[in-house]
Amino acid sequence: MKTQFKPAHSLIWLSLIAGMSVLSGCSIDINSDDDDKDDEMKQSYHYQITVTNLTQAQPMSPVSLTLHNASTKLWMMGELASNALEVMAEGGDNSQLAELPSVKMAYSGEGILMPGNSQSWMIESMYENYMHLSIATMLVNTNDAFTGKTAIDLSSLDVGMSMHYTTMAYDAGTEANDEINLPGPAAGGEGYNSARNDVDRVHIHPGVLSNAELTGSLLSPEHKFDNPVTKITITRMQ
Amino acid sequence: MKITAQSLAKNAVMAAALAASAFSAQAAELDIKLYNLTHGITFTPVLVAAHDSQTMLFKVGDTASAALQKMAEGGAIDDLSSQVTTAGGVVVENPAQGMLGAGAMTTAMLDTQDNMYLSLTAMLLPTNDGFVGLDSWKIPSEAGTYTVWLNAYDAGSEANDEIINGGGASGTPGIPVAPNGDGGSGASGVRTTEANNMVHIHPGNVGDTDNAGGMSDLDSRVHRWLNPVAKLVVTVK
Numbered sequence: 001m002k003t004q005f006k007p008a009h010s011l012i013w014l015s016l017i018a019g020m021s022v023l024s025g026c027s028i029d030i031n032s033d034d035d036d037k038d039d040e041m042k043q044s045y046h047y048q049i050t051v052t053n054l055t056q057a058q059p060m061s062p063v064s065l066t067l068h069n070a071s072t073k074l075w076m077m078g079e080l081a082s083n084a085l086e087v088m089a090e091g092g093d094n095s096q097l098a099e100l101p102s103v104k105m106a107y108s109g110e111g112i113l114m115p116g117n118s119q120s121w122m123i124e125s126m127y128e129n130y131m132h133l134s135i136a137t138m139l140v141n142t143n144d145a146f147t148g149k150t151a152i153d154l155s156s157l158d159v160g161m162s163m164h165y166t167t168m169a170y171d172a173g174t175e176a177n178d179e180i181n182l183p184g185p186a187a188g189g190e191g192y193n194s195a196r197n198d199v200d201r202v203h204i205h206p207g208v209l210s211n212a213e214l215t216g217s218l219l220s221p222e223h224k225f226d227n228p229v230t231k232i233t234i235t236r237m238q
Numbered sequence: 239m240k241i242t243a244q245s246l247a248k249n250a251v252m253a254a255a256l257a258a259s260a261f262s263a264q265a266a267e268l269d270i271k272l273y274n275l276t277h278g279i280t281f282t283p284v285l286v287a288a289h290d291s292q293t294m295l296f297k298v299g300d301t302a303s304a305a306l307q308k309m310a311e312g313g314a315i316d317d318l319s320s321q322v323t324t325a326g327g328v329v330v331e332n333p334a335q336g337m338l339g340a341g342a343m344t345t346a347m348l349d350t351q352d353n354m355y356l357s358l359t360a361m362l363l364p365t366n367d368g369f370v371g372l373d374s375w376k377i378p379s380e381a382g383t384y385t386v387w388l389n390a391y392d393a394g395s396e397a398n399d400e401i402i403n404g405g406g407a408s409g410t411p412g413i414p415v416a417p418n419g420d421g422g423s424g425a426s427g428v429r430t431t432e433a434n435n436m437v438h439i440h441p442g443n444v445g446d447t448d449n450a451g452g453m454s455d456l457d458s459r460v461h462r463w464l465n466p467v468a469k470l471v472v473t474v475k
Contacts, residue, residue, distance in 0.1 A: 052299045056392060056434050056441040116394065116436025118299050212428070212444050212453065221428050222398075224441040226465050228389070231298060 045125045046238045047154060051135065052118040052231040054166075057222040059114050059184060060147075060230070061092030061138040065107040065123055067130045072102040074134045074150040075202045081172040083194075085136075085202075089146040089172035091183055091191025092138040104130035113137065122237070131155040135167075135232060140184030141223045144172040144198070145205045147230055154234070162235040166228035169205040173198050179208060179217035187218040266377055269473040270330075270346040272358070274338050276467050278460040280417040281338040281360040281370060282313030286346050288353035289327030294374055295357040298437050302367075302393040304408065306359070306437070310369045310393035312406030312414060313361040327353050337363075337417055350377060358388070358470065364402060364416040364456055367393040368440045370468045383473045387466035392440040399427040400444060400454035413455070420460055422449030439465070 053060050066074070074097060075085050084096035098106030104127055113119050125131055136148035147167045157163060175181065176198045183191035207226070210219045268288075274281055287295060295318055296306050305317035319329050328351055334344035338360065350356075355374040362368040371391045378384060392398070396411065402421045405412030411430075415421075428444050445458030 054298055054439040056432070056438055115434040116299060116438050207442075210444070212446070221444040222432060222441065224444070226390070226439055226442050226463075228439060228465070 043128075044238075045131070045154065045236065047123050047125070047133075047157075048120060048235045048237055049123060049133075049135070050118055050120040050233045051113060051137070053113045053115050053229070054231055055115050055139065055225045055229050057115055058139040058141050058145075058225055058229070059112045061088065061140055062094060062111060063109040063113060063119065064088065064094035064097050064134070064136045064148075065121060066097060066100075066103045066134045067105040067123070067125050067127075068100070068102045068132050068134065068151075069104070069129055070132050070151070070153070072100075072132065072134075072151065074100075074136060074148075075170070075172075077203060078201050080200055081174050081202050085146070086144070086172055086174040086196075087192050088136060089138055089144040090175050090193065092140055093192065094136065097134075097136060112140070125154060128155070133234070137230070139169060139225070139229065141182055141186040141219060142184070142205075142208060143177045143179065143181055144175040145169050146172060149232060152234065154236070157234070157236045159236050159238055162233055165232040167230045167232065168227045169207075169225060169229045171198075171203050171205040173201045173203055177206075177208070179210070179214055179219050182218060186220070186223055189218070265352060266350045266379075267475040268348045268350060268356075268377070269475065270333075270348060271343055271471040272333075272338070272346070273343045273469040273471075274340050274467070275469055276340045276463045278340050278418065278420065278457075279365075279463055279467065280340065280363045281334075281468070282363060283315055283332035283336065284334060284338060284344065284358065284360040285309070285315040285319055286330040286333065286348060287319070287322040287327050287357045288329075288348055288350035288377065289322050289325060289355055289357065289374075290353055291355060291374070293322060293325045293327055293355075295322070295359050296371055296373055296391065296393075296437050298373070298391070298439075300437055301435055302395045302437055307367070307393055307395040307408045309359055310361055310367040311396055311408050311410070313363070315359070318359065339418070353377075356472070362390060362440075362467070364413045364421055364461060365440070365443060366398045366400070366411075366413055367396040369393060372470060377472075378474055381474050383471060386470045386472065388468040388470055389465040390440040390442075390463060390467045392438050394432070394435045394437050397429055397432045398441075398443075399429060400456050401425050401427050402455040416456070416461075420457055422452070422455040422457065424451045425455040426451070426453050428453050
């Protein structure tokens with residue numbers, strides 16, 4: 001397994017992992033101007049992250065992987081979604097999550113994670129105070145459903161050991177679930193819209209109805225989903 | 239390490255000794271209880287298997303094996319069972335001695351010998367290719383009682399048309415039966431194709447409220463579920 005890293009504060013391209021989906025990821029060190037003493041590089045930690053899409057017919061937007069400080073959560077149940085989260089949950093664009101001030105390193109999958117498929121990435125953490133990982137992606141045949149795991153503490157994982165998670169589908173609560181304004185292939189409709197016309201709190205997604213039960217829905221029964229919707233494996237490589 | 243004939247022979251002896259000690263160290267007696275948590279879904283004969291890390295009954299994100307497809311579409315566990323025993327695993331077949339209905343519980347006892355992983359499958363009726371599953375749960379070495387919640391999977395091998403027509407053979411469309419006699423007939427079918435042919439989380443039954451037509455022979459008030467669909471309680475003695 002060969003992974004190339006350039007020094008921090010530059011664009012880093014990551015190699016693919018043999019046998020996995022033909023997709024790469026890129027990493028951008030966002031806050032390169034920080035002169036925070038906590039940023040001092042002490043040691044380099046490498047992790048392999050694998051995400052499997054467990055749904056029947058919900059493609060997932062390019063997966064966002066961010067490394068941030070311990071006090072950050074990208075979302076919390078019952079709380080308002082940030083604008084950055086709303087942009088991803090409604091339209092699949094994860095670029096604003098990468099630009100959050102607390103995020104030190106951000107990686108993104110390059111393509112859609114299709115149902116039944118897996119994608120893997122190698123990521124590197126170089127800052128001891130930015131050892132918390134968040135993983136996020138949109139279920140694109142929905143109004144504002146997303147999934148992932150936020151603030152996974154990587155610091156106590158030993159070399160060669162793995163962590164396993166399955167994740168729930170969340171509703172960002174920022175867009176009404178009309179099943180019409182969907183950016184995914186089922187509709188090709190509107191993605192992000194800054195208007196908030198739903199309950200405006202992050203919650204467990206109630207699921208989609210489809211045209212079997214909701215007149216005007218652009219979804220069909222195959223787009224229904226149940227939890228969990230992804231499986232995540234994190235292995236520390238070095 | 240450089241392997242020579244001599245060191246190979248020595249290693250073989252050591253390996254045999256290690257295996258013998260590992261056998262006694264890891265053998266576990268399990269008491270197992272399986273609860274069907276659904277509203278109106280029946281489990282076909284259950285297969286419980288203890289096996290090594292190389293063996294599995296199913297894996298999400300992989301295509302279903304022929305043996306898994308046979309279980310998921312028709313409830314037959316014989317091929318899955320013989321694959322496990324051929325690979326050195328041990329099984330309990332059909333502990334409920336037939337169907338395990340909604341709300342029911344069954345028990346099993348299993349001597350795992352030197353197998354460290356536990357798996358379980360049973361088809362969900364009425365579905366096209368849905369099954370309840372546990373994939374390679376690592377059996378704890380410490381004595382105690384452990385609870386595991388199980389999800390419903392879709393084998394990805396047959397489109398969920400939701401038509402009850404007796405079709406239980408692999409590759410034959412349709413649902414074998416609604417065991418409680420609560421299915422309908424004359425449905426036009428929910429769908430005929432599915433792009434995702436990998437094992438995945440089941441999207442759930444759709445159903446309708448027309449038992450003499452509509453798009454589904456399933457009853458949307460009776461045959462739906464949300465995960466988890468089963469509770470497994472394992473006591474390691």
